[in-house]
Amino acid sequence: MRDTLKIFLLSFFINIFLLTHNLNSGDAGELVTTAYFLGVAHPPGYPLYLMLAKIIQFIPFGNLAFRTALFSAFINSINSTIMYCSIMALTGSTHSALFGFLLLSFQYPFFTQSLIAKFYPLNLLVINIMLLLIGKFLVDYKHFKEISEKRILLTFRACGLLLGLMTALHHTGILMAIPTLLLLLFLVYKGEKVPLRTYAETSIAVSLGIIINVYVLIRGSKYGVFSPVTIQTFTDAFTTILRGQYWDGSTLSIVGKSLKHPYDLVYAIKNISFVTYKVLGIFIGLSFLGLIYMYRNHRMLFFFTSVVILLFGPFLAKITMTQANITERDAYVIANQYYLPYFYVLTLCCALGLKSTIGLLSKFPERVAKCILLLVSITPVAMFSERILDSNLRTNFVSYQASKDTLIILPIDAVFLADNDEAIFGTWYLKVLGRFRDDVCALEWTANEHKEWRNVGCSYPFRRDRFLPILNKEKSGMGKLIRNYTLFSNKWLEGSLVEGLEVKSSLASFLYLYTEKESPIDLENNPQYFDRSEFIRRAERVTFPDVCFEMLSDDYLSNLRCKNYLVHLIQVAQQNEGENCYGKKQINVVVSDPDSKIDVYRGVLCLGEENKQLVKTIVELDNLTKKKNFYFR
């Protein structure tokens, strides 16, 4: 017990040391905000995570994003402690257990997920407890040859509850239903008496887990609660829980797709092999040895572990990662998060692999053998120095600062429209939760196009018909409060007015649209309504791009936002010297999207006196964003 506590504390201290101080990139802005308001996050709504995060948010120090990230650090410390205890129970070797604990703690996906506000650590914990329950059941079964009805009942009830809870979290965990069913089949095959009561009570336990999803209906349909998903009826809530808003990406269609196109499995295996090599490196060999060790000592455990590896590895890759070449975005969203359970089990195998090699040291004198073993078991510590340089979220303020800068440079009572989650989630955190610039209406493009998403970034009721006609080339009068429209885009928004209006990727780049109250504007014939110059003049003074230079982490989305700062600075420089250089030296500048390779910005920069310092910063920032390679690249 004492060792367990020490291991937990060691893990927790390391996580605290590099934990994010503020908002991190990705879904954090949305999750922290919805948790505070007891709202519903993007489908499936994540009620279990939001309820637990809400409780953590009552801690009276730090800010709300920090407290929510602290929850991830805490949960992943429990996960790594369970890893240590499991290896100790299986091998009795402190060295192997320490090795497994360190290898898990310092591998990239697990480490980064411990430092940010996200639900994957909790997802892993639920899966982890199921693995522990079934694993211990199988080990005990091997030792005692028969097992009491009470034990069978307990195991299946617990697995039932955990499976039910998985429906209120990320749905990848539902895959654990297959090993649970296999366990049941195994018991029946072995002629064990599985009482009928087991089936009934497991169903009750599953229901007790699933019932948590009632949160989605209650909170989603409540007026005034922050929820980006439209939930008015029971059907809406049901659609959300099954991720129906994502059409092809809904849980049911993913299940259907998983059985089609068997040849995709080739790409899936290629991709998962690449990702595994990136994460475990030279330790992969040990995982094979671990599986052999398991086969020799716990054959049933070996089959169970293999099924779990295949499910959370190649099978999950078949569903989520079958591209010929994975982009950085795919790697960030999928490889870095979805495969945590897969890496967890592989790490366990690596530790068992180390145990199987201990016998080889018997030829050495005892002291030498002990030293070698100690050295090998702490080798993963070397990965920690790498993590300080690529996952140091303590130094990453980009998401928070970029969201803040985006909002502060907007005109009063502006409407801000973003076409990507990263741009809007941070502004929701600041605007809705922090009440920063609550005069601004911050909307996501999708919410304006599809009725299943709700416009949540306004402090006042916002009617769709006020906004859409303008973007659809129709002439329309403006609402009373809305003075300006500001559009943000990382991509070209096709089929809309924006396409022809030089919308460029920048910090908040922009169509600055002057309007006169209640008078229809013919946008096509009145270019004077689009004025970026004043906007940029004001933006120059209040933005803080230095956050990009301070950042030690390789976070993919933060790097993208630094590119937006880059375009912003170029536009400021253009404003200073004008676009006609009149005999001054000039350079052509192009900023491209790293994934699509599309040029998000093209322009000419004059190298006059005004721009001397600015151009230096631009070049430095350009070099920095090009140098920052995401771990999975």
Added chain:
Amino acid sequence: MVMIKRFIYFGFLVLFLLLLKLFFEQATSFKLGLNDLYEEDYTAAIAHFDRVLNAHLPYSPLEKMAIEHLISIKEISEKNGHLEMALLCVETIRTSRYLCRHFWIPDSQSLANVDKEVARLRAKIIATQSPNENEEENFKEQLTLVKARHDPSLPWSMGAGLSFILYLVSTVNWIRKDSRVSLLSSLGFLAIWILCLIKA
């Protein structure tokens, strides 16, 4: 008893380290903020003082000083006609307090004045851009926006959190001990949780 003592001891250790981390963040950012102020780089100073406020520690003197510095930057900026920067200062103070709320909002007694200041500056900015706008009307409009409250009810939120934990605990208890009382209490807590969710 020994176990409980050990848990308490380790609990305090974790708490101490967390507070230390936040204090270190506050002290570092405050020092950087002062340097920026000395070099008259106000944008950087605001960003660093914002970090001091966001690493919230109850009764921290550094937070009070950071607020004072932000107010002084606001006054200088307003004097020089940089209204956007003045607005950034007051919005930063206001937002940092809201982002650090728990059972209550830190420095809530002074927030009313900050709210007024935010509304005043926003109205002033509108007036400088569009001279035809009525500044007083805009001030009232902004003040209404600034004062609007959308938070969930604190007692019902706390009730929801507590009943949810008790629901999970009693369900686990039912699984472990096979006791009907636990199952019934689990259903009871579920009902309370749902009630709290409806009311919050």
